[in-house]
Amino acid sequence: MPRPPAGALSPAIAKLSRLSPLEDEAVSLLNRLDRLSRHPGGAALAREGEAPPPGFLISGWAARVRRLPDGRRQILGLLVPGDALGLSARIRPLDLCDVVALTPAELVGAGAMIATLNDEARPLPGLAEAVHLSLALDEQRLLDQIMRLGRRNAAERICDLLLELRDRLAFAGQGDERRFPMPLTQEAVADVTALSIVHVNRVLQQLRREGLLELRNGEAQLRRPELLAERAGRPPPRGAPAPRRPEPRTP
Numbered sequence: 001m002p003r004p005p006a007g008a009l010s011p012a013i014a015k016l017s018r019l020s021p022l023e024d025e026a027v028s029l030l031n032r033l034d035r036l037s038r039h040p041g042g043a044a045l046a047r048e049g050e051a052p053p054p055g056f057l058i059s060g061w062a063a064r065v066r067r068l069p070d071g072r073r074q075i076l077g078l079l080v081p082g083d084a085l086g087l088s089a090r091i092r093p094l095d096l097c098d099v100v101a102l103t104p105a106e107l108v109g110a111g112a113m114i115a116t117l118n119d120e121a122r123p124l125p126g127l128a129e130a131v132h133l134s135l136a137l138d139e140q141r142l143l144d145q146i147m148r149l150g151r152r153n154a155a156e157r158i159c160d161l162l163l164e165l166r167d168r169l170a171f172a173g174q175g176d177e178r179r180f181p182m183p184l185t186q187e188a189v190a191d192v193t194a195l196s197i198v199h200v201n202r203v204l205q206q207l208r209r210e211g212l213l214e215l216r217n218g219e220a221q222l223r224r225p226e227l228l229a230e231r232a233g234r235p236p237p238r239g240a241p242a243p244r245r246p247e248p249r250t251p
Contacts, residue, residue: 004034008036012083014082035111036058048096051095054087056084057079057105063076063099063102063188064098064099065100075192077142078165080174148160160232162222179221181219186204
């Protein structure tokens with residue numbers, strides 16, 4: 001099995017360390033995770049109803065997806081480098097939806113991290129807190145998605161999505177207030193926002209004409225992020241709520 005290159009876990013470490021100060025041993029543990037798997041775009045990373053192996057997405061983007069019998073899909077949430085898969089506070093975690101690679105993706109298994117967190121003889125409270133706050137952020141983003149689809153109009157949905165991605169990527173050290181990677185196709189944006197591709201294209205063109213957005217070569221540039229936030233009705237980024245903390249487990 002190939003090993004991840006040096007520094008591959010940097011997005012995950014950056015994200016976790018911003019949620020809670022990590023012990024030196026925790027950073028060393030994360031950097032030693034070595035079960036690398038590579039997946040082409042469109043590959044299933046996890047299937048609904050199955051127990052997913054824990055891991056971190058270190059490159060590429062993925063999505064949590066539900067499908068209708070006729071093939072239509074709804075993207076419930078996006079996964080970007082640094083995000084975790086298969087971590088859960090439930091005793092018998094089962095994936096509640098499919099997870100699909102939207103681009104070529106690389107995962108690093110986190111089984112060794114979970115085993116260490118469950119070992120009472122090797123307490124790492126900083127890492128444990130960061131993992132649980134990461135789970136709380138996942139839940140928070142699901143609530144944000146419900147709000148986005150339930151109450152925002154087409155332009156507001158897309159503006160809100162762009163701002164969410166900016167904030168998440170900056171949090172993991174992969175962008176800043178105005179620029180961030182944006183490999184999503186218009187079809188994927190449509191599946192996140194529950195809009196037609198035609199409608200997505202129309203909104204993106206309008207944002208370009210207004211000088212608010214530039215999309216080029218897989219990168220988004222927000223020229224007037226404060227106006228996008230005003231249009232979306234999006235509050236400033238929130239801190240993660242403090243969850244109740246049973247230790248994460250795997251079957």
